[in-house]
Amino acid sequence: MKSKLCIYIFVGLGFINSAFAADICAKNGKDLALLKDSFPRFFQSQTEIHFARSETPVAYLSVTVSPDKIAGEAKYKIPIFGIKQEKGYATSLCYNKDNGELKIELDNGKEFKVKLINDNPPDATVTIKGYEMTRKPAEYNKAMAILNSTSSSSSSSSGGSSDNNNNGGAQ
Amino acid sequence: MMSFVVSTLLSLSFAATTPVQSKEEIKFISKTDNKLLDTFKTDAYIGTIGRIDEKAHDLSLVDLYAFKDNGKISMNENLCKDYLKQVYGPLDKITLKVKYITVYKSHTGNTCEAQADDPDQKSSIPERRIIIGFLNAKPYAIEFNLAKKSTPDVQENIRKFWDSLR
Numbered sequence: 001m002k003s004k005l006c007i008y009i010f011v012g013l014g015f016i017n018s019a020f021a022a023d024i025c026a027k028n029g030k031d032l033a034l035l036k037d038s039f040p041r042f043f044q045s046q047t048e049i050h051f052a053r054s055e056t057p058v059a060y061l062s063v064t065v066s067p068d069k070i071a072g073e074a075k076y077k078i079p080i081f082g083i084k085q086e087k088g089y090a091t092s093l094c095y096n097k098d099n100g101e102l103k104i105e106l107d108n109g110k111e112f113k114v115k116l117i118n119d120n121p122p123d124a125t126v127t128i129k130g131y132e133m134t135r136k137p138a139e140y141n142k143a144m145a146i147l148n149s150t151s152s153s154s155s156s157s158s159g160g161s162s163d164n165n166n167n168g169g170a171q
Numbered sequence: 172m173m174s175f176v177v178s179t180l181l182s183l184s185f186a187a188t189t190p191v192q193s194k195e196e197i198k199f200i201s202k203t204d205n206k207l208l209d210t211f212k213t214d215a216y217i218g219t220i221g222r223i224d225e226k227a228h229d230l231s232l233v234d235l236y237a238f239k240d241n242g243k244i245s246m247n248e249n250l251c252k253d254y255l256k257q258v259y260g261p262l263d264k265i266t267l268k269v270k271y272i273t274v275y276k277s278h279t280g281n282t283c284e285a286q287a288d289d290p291d292q293k294s295s296i297p298e299r300r301i302i303i304g305f306l307n308a309k310p311y312a313i314e315f316n317l318a319k320k321s322t323p324d325v326q327e328n329i330r331k332f333w334d335s336l337r
Contacts, residue, residue, distance in 0.1 A: 061210075076207055084219065108258070
């Protein structure tokens with residue numbers, strides 16, 4: 001009887017543990033500040049987090065956190081046409097520490113996943129749709145040089161100037 | 172002779188992947204060509220059109236959306252709102268402010284035009300302009316992401332591009 005009870009308790013604890021291992025979600029900057037220890041380190045001391053890749057497809061992604069909103073922005077290099085910009089607002093940002101997956105749900109209903117590869121400052125690296133994006137200073141600066149040089153010839157270049165000073169590594 | 176055959180085949184294959192045609196010279200970049208392109212977009216987004224001869228960068232890139240055919244071929248405000256929801260999400264809950272939804276007559280019949288403003292004063296895309304209508308009896312939308320608030324000239328340019336589509 002006692003051993004059965006032990007098994008039930010053991011199994012029960014397992015369920016509780018797996019329930020706690022589920023996604024931790026933040027709807028805005030206030031939530032994120034409260035839950036920051038449960039999120040990747042690059043979220044802990046910054047309100048704007050940048051990632052970039054210098055190989056094709058060259059891209060830049062940033063997440064801006066304010067007390068009441070989380071917004072994502074992207075720049076892509078498109079052959080012939082230069083830089084394409086995107087922006088979206090998130091309704092939630094969820095992180096699963098076990099599988100290293102960040103789930104960003106946008107207010108248009110779209111959801112995209114960011115897989116954490118390396119959370120060590122200043123080399124944090126993630127993948128989005130299988131493409132590696134990084135905060136590694138050398139790679140990051142290379143990507144930003146490509147994107148800024150392409151966008152400087154266009155009339156809509158904006159928002160990139162502070163990125164070069166960021167060096168991708170401040171945590 | 173051989174190169175002619177190859178170039179003809181290549182241009183035919185390119186045309187086959189371009190969902191809409193234009194009187195302007197355009198190139199189409201499918202979301203399958205660059206998988207990052209649709210990261211922030213809803214499923215209705217199919218790719219981006221590049222307008223070769225357009226000098227203004229804002230107006231040279233056009234996002235293209237294709238909607239599921241629901242059998243309706245006449246645009247009205249309610250139908251337009253349904254399609255806008257498929258592009259921007261539920262209009263009363265999203266951060267962008269969708270306004271000035273108007274239905275006007277274009278070369279393809281009743282066509283809808285709307286504006287989506289970003290309330291963030293520092294936004295890199297303060298305004299999006301969208302035209303939704305039917306091309307070859309199928310519902311499509313073209314969307315321009317503007318780095319500055321539109322002027323009447325910009326709005327006219329956008330309508331002219333819609334008029335060029337076939």
